[in-house]
Amino acid sequence: MSSAGPLTTATWARESDREEGSRASAPWFDASDVLRIAQERMGTILLVALCVSALAAAIAFLIPLSYSSTAEVVFDQHKNKIADLSSLLSPPPNSNAEYALDPASVQNQIHLLTSRNLAARVVDRLGLASDSELDSGDGGILGGDDSAATAQSSKDRVVDAFLRRLRVQPLGVSTTLGITYTSHDPQMAAAVANAVADAYIENQIETKSEASRTAARWLNERIARLAVDTQKADAAVEAYKREHMLTEAADGTPLVDQEVMAVQSQLVQARTALAEKKSIQGRLHALATEGAAADVSEVSASAVIVQLRQQEADTVRQQQDLATRYGPRNPKLLAMESQRRSIEEKISAEISRVEGSVDSDVAEAEAQVQSLEASLAGVERAAADENATRAMLQSLEGNAKSTRAAYEEFVSRLREVQGQDVMQLPDAAIISRAPAPDTPNPPRRSLIALASVPVGLLIGLLVALFQERGVAPPVIQAPLPQHAFRQGTAAQPPVAPPPGVSDLPVVARIPDLARQGLTAHTIVDSLVWEPASPFALEMSALAGRIVAVRTGRGKVFGVIAPGSGEGKTVVAIALARAAARRGLNVALIDCDPRHNIAWTLRAGLDKPGLFDVLAGKAKLSECVQRDRLFGLTILSGRRNSGGYEDMLTMPVMAQLVDYLCRSFDLVVLDLPVSAPTAVLRAVSVLADGLLVALGWNGTPLPDVADINGFASVTRARNLGLILAE
Numbered sequence: 212m213s214s215a216g217p218l219t220t221a222t223w224a225r226e227s228d229r230e231e232g233s234r235a236s237a238p239w240f241d242a243s244d245v246l247r248i249a250q251e252r253m254g255t256i257l258l259v260a261l262c263v264s265a266l267a268a269a270i271a272f273l274i275p276l277s278y279s280s281t282a283e284v285v286f287d288q289h290k291n292k293i294a295d296l297s298s299l300l301s302p303p304p305n306s307n308a309e310y311a312l313d314p315a316s317v318q319n320q321i322h323l324l325t326s327r328n329l330a331a332r333v334v335d336r337l338g339l340a341s342d343s344e345l346d347s348g349d350g351g352i353l354g355g356d357d358s359a360a361t362a363q364s365s366k367d368r369v370v371d372a373f374l375r376r377l378r379v380q381p382l383g384v385s386t387t388l389g390i391t392y393t394s395h396d397p398q399m400a401a402a403v404a405n406a407v408a409d410a411y412i413e414n415q416i417e418t419k420s421e422a423s424r425t426a427a428r429w430l431n432e433r434i435a436r437l438a439v440d441t442q443k444a445d446a447a448v449e450a451y452k453r454e455h456m457l458t459e460a461a462d463g464t465p466l467v468d469q470e471v472m473a474v475q476s477q478l479v480q481a482r483t484a485l486a487e488k489k490s491i492q493g494r495l496h497a498l499a500t501e502g503a504a505a506d507v508s509e510v511s512a513s514a515v516i517v518q519l520r521q522q523e524a525d526t527v528r529q530q531q532d533l534a535t536r537y538g539p540r541n542p543k544l545l546a547m548e549s550q551r552r553s554i555e556e557k558i559s560a561e562i563s564r565v566e567g568s569v570d571s572d573v574a575e576a577e578a579q580v581q582s583l584e585a586s587l588a589g590v591e592r593a594a595a596d597e598n599a600t601r602a603m604l605q606s607l608e609g610n611a612k613s614t615r616a617a618y619e620e621f622v623s624r625l626r627e628v629q630g631q632d633v634m635q636l637p638d639a640a641i642i643s644r645a646p647a648p649d650t651p652n653p654p655r656r657s658l659i660a661l662a663s664v665p666v667g668l669l670i671g672l673l674v675a676l677f678q679e680r681g682v683a684p685p686v687i688q689a690p691l692p693q694h695a696f697r698q699g700t701a702a703q704p705p706v707a708p709p710p711g712v713s714d715l716p717v718v719a720r721i722p723d724l725a726r727q728g729l730t731a732h733t734i735v736d737s738l739v740w741e742p743a744s745p746f747a748l749e750m751s752a753l754a755g756r757i758v759a760v761r762t763g764r765g766k767v768f769g770v771i772a773p774g775s776g777e778g779k780t781v782v783a784i785a786l787a788r789a790a791a792r793r794g795l796n797v798a799l800i801d802c803d804p805r806h807n808i809a810w811t812l813r814a815g816l817d818k819p820g821l822f823d824v825l826a827g828k829a830k831l832s833e834c835v836q837r838d839r840l841f842g843l844t845i846l847s848g849r850r851n852s853g854g855y856e857d858m859l860t861m862p863v864m865a866q867l868v869d870y871l872c873r874s875f876d877l878v879v880l881d882l883p884v885s886a887p888t889a890v891l892r893a894v895s896v897l898a899d900g901l902l903v904a905l906g907w908n909g910t911p912l913p914d915v916a917d918i919n920g921f922a923s924v925t926r927a928r929n930l931g932l933i934l935a936e
Contacts, residue, residue: 248675256671263667264660271659277652278397282408282645286320286386286638317381317388320639324379324390324411330370332414333406340365344395345372377407387642397648404645415637423628430625437618444611451607455600465597471590478583485576492569519558526551715922718902718931719753722746725778725908725935731811735784738792739840747789750782753933754789757877757900765872767898769802769880770933771891773921778907780807782933783881786902791841795876799838801847802859802894803883808847814839820848824867825858831867844875856886860893868897891925900929907935 249256323329339345346369378391390407394400451457458466530547537544722745724734738747757768770783780803787799800821801808809815815836819829824846836845858864871878882894882901895901903921906912912934913921922930 245672245676249672252675255675256668259671259674260664260667263670264663267663267666268660275395277393277395278400278648278650279391279393279652280397280400280404280645280648281389281391281643282404282641283382283643284388284390284408284411284639285642286317286388317386320388321379321381323414324388324407325374325377327370327374329407329410329414330373330377331366332410333403334366334369334373336410337403337406339373339403340369342369344399345369373403377403390645392645393652401645401647408641408644412637412639412641415639419637427625427628430621430628434618434621434625437614437621441611441614441618444607444614448604448607448611451604455597455604457597457601457604465594465601468594471587471594474583474587474590478580478587481576481580481583485573485580488569488573488576492573496566519554519561523551523554523558526554715918716931717934718756719749719933721749721782721933721935723907723909723935725781731778731781732813734781735788735811736840738785738788742792746785750785750789751792753902754786754793754795757786758790758793758795765875765878766900767868767872767878767880768900768902769882769894769898770902770904771882771886772884772904772907773913774910775884776908776910777884777904778935779884779904780811780881781907782902782904783879784808784811787843787877787879788838788841790877790879791838791843796874797841797843797877797879798871798875799843799845799847799879799881800871801845801881803881805850805883808845808881809849812838812845812847815845815848818848821846822858823848825861825863847881856890859886859890864893865897895925900931901925902931902933904933905935 334340334345346365376393378393380389380391381387382389390404390411392400392403392407394403526547530544530551533541533544533547724737724746725731729737734746737744738750741747757766768786770779770786772779783799787797791797799808802821804822809818809820818836819834821834823829824831824834831846834846834848836847837843838845868878880894880898883890886894903918918932
């Protein structure tokens with residue numbers, strides 16, 4: 212640094228420097244300034260407003276008017292079942308069924324109305340291919356073999372322009388669709404909207420008719436194939452029957468099954484008759500053994516036996532009469548006795564004959580049963596063989612039956628489709644045709660002209676404010692280069708240094724609030740409660756200058772003072788809070804062993820601080836705390852007993868600063884007062900700049916030699932003075 216002559220306190224407080232510092236720290240404008248500037252520069256404001264209004268009016272009248280007209284169609288969501296070939300065999304839908312609102316169906320109809328095919332149909336119908344509004348006429352420069360491609364390209368451009376002017380949207384929660392077309396000609400807007408609605412209805416009718424015709428063709432082809440398949444299936448059944456000689460009754464029952472049933476019935480009857488005859492035979496033999504065979508019903512029912520019994524009874528009666536009249540030896544009586552014995556012999560002979568007849572009947576019945584059983588076995592074997600053969604027949608008959616059923620069902624559906632093809636009704640109806648609009652679309656020219664008046668006045672007022680300010684708005688300031696405190700830029704010149712100390716710029720002039728009786732705690736909190744105060748605005752401007760310094764990483768700035776009572780802790784806290792208000796991630800580190808930051812903020816007085824971290828007594832995460840108002844990170848706590856000089860020059864301090872630079876946008880170091888030279892130089896190497904606080908609470912300013920000597924000791928890359936006035 213270059214040396215200079217003595218510098219007095221009066222020189223530091225020159226009025227020119229005070230005005231320049233106040234200008235740099237002043238707010239943009241307050242309400243009274245705006246009113247004053249508006250009165251003083253009314254001519255400029257009115258001229259700008261007139262120019263803006265004239266430009267807006269010219270633009271408004273150059274923009275062609277456009278008209279929009281809307282046609283409304285209501286879409287019925289009944290689905291066209293014919294178009295879906297998978298539903299041809301399903302029963303027809305119930306015409307009285309209620310269909311729920313389907314947003315997907317409505318969107319499908321919107322896409323159909325805005326399709327290129329429908330647009331091309333309307334363009335061809337209305338002859339819009341040569342309309343200058345849709346075709347710019349630059350597609351006909353090619354010729355020869357490219358004429359067809361050129362015509363297609365021109366038509367594609369017309370369709371694209373047509374679709375850009377067409378808008379289809381649902382009206383409320385319904386299936387009603389509004390078809391809106393925009394054109395420079397109101398008659399054309401109405402005609403196109405109505406043409407789109409008509410083409411939409413026609414497209415639905417054509418689609419359903421084509422679907423019916425397609426379905427009819429498909430059904431005819433299918434029916435023809437099914438007819439051939441049915442004939443083949445029936446012929447296969449009959450051929451199989453003839454081949455295996457399978458016969459059936461009129462009701463479809465196989466004859467062999469009927470024969471089995473008949474033989475089974477006869478066998479049951481024969482077995483029943485045999486059982487009855489065997490029962491009679493057994494009873495007859497049993498009574499014959501007892502001599503009472505005449506009591507058997509079959510014997511007693513014999514006419515010969517009855518007659519012989521009658522003769523025997525007559526003989527016995529006559530014998531009794533003779534015995535009464537004559538003696539036992541009377542010849543008549545003996546003759547009657549001989550006659551009775553003859554009758555008994557005849558009865559015995561007749562009984563023997565009946566027994567033989569019963570035995571013969573039993574034998575005959577047994578023979579018949581055996582014959583029927585043999586016949587049944589043969590018929591059952593034949594039935595089993597035929598049933599095995601009929602398994603394949605049943606498969607052929609089932610195939611023939613299903614083929615015939617499908618054939619009949621397709622014939623029935625073909626008749627229904629042919630009946631529906633006679634008259635096709637669309638699923639949509641036009642409920643409101645588009646009228647020719649009589650008013651253009653907004654924004655109207657008159658509204659644009661009227662709106663340009665207040666806009667022009669506002670722009671004129673902004674121009675007047677910029678003229679009054681004489682600089683560009685702060686939001687467009689260019690970033691400051693390295694050594695910005697010394698060099699400055701055209702957008703933000705550096706604050707003029709005190710006379711005689713050209714290398715030390717005054718980067719900020721702050722009000723000396725300590726002389727007004729305010730405590731340090733109240734002063735640093737004023738950035739929240741009074742953000743528009745001169746102190747807050749000056750600290751915000753200083754934070755902006757620091758942010759503009761380019762470092763390629765997080766910035767490190769130290770705040771130091773040549774002696775105690777210079778307000779360096781207040782400046783450090785205020786600077787950190789102002790940077791945090793700008794949206795930066797800020798860390799405030801208390802490098803002073805007295806830990807003035809914790810005392811000023813009245814928080815964390817018993818927490819470990821920087822020197823506990825450097826000594827390895829505490830972890831960094833245990834020492835940091837958050838600012839209650841701005842959320843910045845603070846490392847400050849209880850006082851340190853001593854030995855801080857060696858700690859600040861240790862490598863661990865450099866490592867900590869490097870870690871903080873990678874974690875934060877700005878690191879503010881509150882350095883100790885009257886630090887040794889080794890400490891100042893070590894911190895200067897770590898920091899991107901040093902800020903020297905002077906004149907706080909009326910403290911006398913040092914002379915030039917002291918300031919230059921301090922600057923030569925620090926060797927800081929960016930060194931600036933903060934003067935309290």
